[in-house]
Amino acid sequence: MTDTVLVETRDRVRLVTLNRPDRYNAMTDELLGALVAALDDAAADDAIGAVVVTGAGKAFCAGGDLGAIDDFRPDLSLDERTAGLRELQRASLLLHDMPKATIAAVNGPCAGAGLALACAADLRFATRTAVFKTSFLGVQLTGDFGGTWSLPRIVGWGRARELYLLDERVDASRASAIGLVAGEIHDGDGFLDAVLDRAHALAAAPANTVAGIKANFTDGETTDFATALDTEAVRQVEAVQAAIDRAGGTA
Secondary structure: OOOEEEEEEEEOOEEEOOHHHOOOEEEEEHHHHHHHHHHHHHHHHOOOEEEEEEEEOOOOOOOOOOOOOOOOOOOOOOOHHHHHHHHHOOHHHHHHOOOOEEEEEEOOOOOOHHOOOOOOOOOOEOOOOOEEEEOOHOOOOOOOOHHHHHHHHHOOHHHHHHHHHHOOOHHHHHHOOOOOOOOOOEEOOOHHHHHHHHHHHHHOHHHHHHHHHHHHHHHHHOOOOOHHHHHHHHHHHHHHHHHHHHHHOOO
16 A cells, blocks of 8 residues: 555546656656556446546656666566566556546646646646646656657647657646647636546446447547447437436337
């Protein structure tokens, strides 16, 4: 057990809080292992309809904790270290793939792998104190947790390249303008409650509806238009039938 990640259930919403506020919730193997476990559990729990990830204190997540030297395990081979990173990166995969709505509540600085993690979620909401930065170039790294895959699909390929290669700070207003975060920017007070309200609304929807929408988007990332139309048609008819069944009617 670890207190680096806090987990709370509020009705059908699972709230997951990164909890290293003294380090701006920077990632360690311990924190990431706990995060993967929390997301695995949420994905498998039929009572959960939406997941919110946020950070304790004044930050969302500053990325990897470069001060945690032991986590880099120079005693292991490159293959072993790569396998370890791939397992930890399942946090991003779970946010992207689980058949439930996932939300990043960005309450402050969000950088490096923390930004990549937020981009893996379906939605991102932010406070006015949120600052976004890719940060990898400055520490001579190439990026992980899927940021170079997900960010271009949110803000466009050209702008994503700019954010990675120019490594500039993006404040909340600009993040909203380029589509990195959704909705209005919050001033801080009541931010988490407002995000949880959104999450509760999504969690109240029939599970197959949210799962189907997410599956349609996943298909759109990998298939041609004709194939996407075919799979959309199947899911849409199934959703109509499910609505009829819930209403106690017949097809």
